[in-house]
Amino acid sequence: MARTISYREAINEALHQEMERDESVLVMGEDNAGGAGSPGEDDAWGGVLGVTKGLYHRFPGRVLDTPISESAFVGAAIGAATRGMRPVAELMFIDFMGVCFDQIFNQAAKFRYMFGGKAETPVVIRTMYGAGLRAAAQHSQALYPLFTHIPGLKVVVPSSPYEAKGLMIQSIRDNDPVIFCEHKAMYDATGDVPEDSYTIPFGEANVVRDGEDVTIVAIGRMVSVAEEAARTLSSSGVEAEIIDPRTTSPLDTETILESVENTGRLVVVDEATPRCNLATDISALVAKEAFGSLRAPIEMVTAPHTPVPFSDALEDLYIPDAQRVTNAVKTVTEWKS
C-alpha cells in the first residue's frame, strides 16, 4: 500500500526495513543518534536533519555516533564492509568529501580491481548535496560528478521519495561501494511510497514524462524543475520527454539515446557546475552516439562556474530553474540551421 510520505521518511523507512532484515547493516555518522555522552536524551537528533531518527532505540548497538573525524569513520565503514558488515555511513554534507576522499576513492573504489577481484566492499555512504538552503559555498555543492568519475564507485541521485526508498534498499543490498546523494532541499518533499520493501535497480533510467519534441535529461532535484518547465511548455504545444537516470554510475545510456533518436533534441539539466559534469558527459555521449538524430545543438542548463553564493539574491540565480530550462528547450526547438 502506498501512502504519501516525505523524502526524509522514505530514506528512514528504507534503513529501518533493511536493518530489520539484515543484522549486518550498521548506521554510523556524526549525530546519527545524537546525544552520545551527553546528559540529555539519546537519539536527540537522529542525524543533523533527522533522517536516521528512531533507529537508535529500535536497533541497539547498531547506530553509532562518531567523532567529527570523517576519514576515520568513513574508513571504518569501508573496512567493516570488507569484513562482512553492510555499513551505511553518513557523510553529513557532500562538501565534506574533502576531508575523507582518500578513503572513498583510493581505498573503497579500488579494492576490487587492485586486489584482483577478490574484495567486496558493500558500503553505502549517504551524503546530502545541493543548493537552496542558503548554506553557502561549503555546505551546498552538487559534487556527484566527482564520484561519478571514479571507476569502482556507484553513484545514486534520487529525485523523489519513491526513488529514495527503492534506491536506498538497493544500495544497501548492492555489493559495491555506493555514494547515495540526498538533496537537502528535498527532505520535506512528499510523494507516494509503498509501505513494503522494494528495490529500484541501478542503471535503469525512469522516463518521468513522455514527449515527442525534446528530451530533457535531469539529475536529482532537477527532475522536478524539468517537470515544472514541461508543464509550461506543454501549454504552448511543446511536449518534453523527461528522463531521470536515477544513478549517474552506472548510467543508462540506452534510454537516453533511444529518446534522443526519437525527439532529435536534447537538453541536460544538472545542478553541478558546468565543467566535467553530468551535462557534459551526457552531451558527449549523445553527440557521439546519436549525432545523426540531432536536429539542433545540445543545450546544457547548469550552475555557473562559481562557488555557491550565500545571499538569496545570488543563490536563486545560481540554481537552474524552470525558466532557464524552458528557455533552453525553446532554443533547441526553434533552432534553424
Added chain:
Amino acid sequence: MTDTLSTGVTRELDENALLDAYRTMRTIRAFEERLHDEFATGEIPGFVHLYAGEEASATGVCTHLDDRDSIASTHRGHGHCIAKGVDVKAMMAEIYGRRTGSCHGKGGSMHIADLSKGMLGANGIVGGGPPLICGAALAAKQQRTGGVGVAFFGDGASNQGTTLEALNLASVWNLPAIFVAENNGYAEATASTWSVAADNIADRAAGFGMPGVIVDGFDFFAVYEAAGEAIERAREGGGPTLIEVKFTRYFGHFEGDQQTYRASEVANARENLDCLKRFRSRVTETGQVEAAKLDAVDAQVADLVDAAVDEAKAAPKPTAADLETDVYVSY
C-alpha cells in the same frame, strides 16, 4: 606447552612455534634480498619498498593472530603479507605483474592483499590503513568473533591525520584494535627525529587515552611480548594499544634510492642489529632450538624463494581480456 624462555617471555613458544617464527622472518629477509637483486636487473616494474631489517615487527605481531584477525599494511608491505600467511609464490608473481599473482597482476607490490587471510592490503597511501582497521575491529566486535584488527604504519603515517583520527575513534568506540607504528627512522628521506614532534610516537597514545609501548624492533621477543599483551587486552574488550617498534630499514625508501640522506648506520645495522641473528643466538643458547634445524629452515626458504622467482618469471602476464574486469561485483 613447553619451557618458557628465561628472559621474561611469559607467553610460551614451543620449538615448533619458534621455528615457525624463524621461518617467517627468514622468508621475509630472503624474499626482500632477492627482490633487491632482481630489481637491479630491471626486470621488476614499478616501485618496490623493501622490509628487510624489520622482520621482527610483522612476525612478532602476526604470530599471535589467526583467521579471525585482520591486518592493514603499508607501501612496505611484503613482510606483513608473509607474516599473515599470504602465499609467497603468488606474491612474487604479483610483483612481477603476472596473471598468477595474488591480485592477478592488477595490484603490484604496493597492493598485495588476501582478504581470505585477513590481509586487507598493502597500501599505497601513507596513513590509508588505520581507518580501515577501525572498521575491521568494529566488524569483529559486532560479530563477537573475538577478532582484532592490527594497523601497521610507519613513522611517516604517524603524522597523517587519518592515523590520528583512527587512534581517537578506536578509543572512543573501544575497539579491539592494535596500532603498530614501525619507526624505521625515515619517512622517505626525512628523519623521524625531525618530522615527529614528540620524543616518541608512542607518547602520542596518552593523547588518545590508550596505552603506548616502545619496543626494540630488532628483538622478536620484545615485539612478541608487547603485541601479546595488547592483543590479549583487545580480545578481552580492553580497547586499543599503540605500539612503537623502533629499528632501521636495511635498504632505501624504494629500490633505486641512493640514500645520500643517511650516514653509515646501515652497514652497522646489518652487522649488529639483526633480528635474525639475535633470534638464532638466543634460541640456540637457551637450547630451545638446535642450530641445525635453523639451518634447515634457511635452506628450505632459499629454495622457496628461488622457485617463486623462477615460476614468476615463467608465468603469463594478464591479457587485454583482463583490463576491464573486476572493477565492480556487478555493473
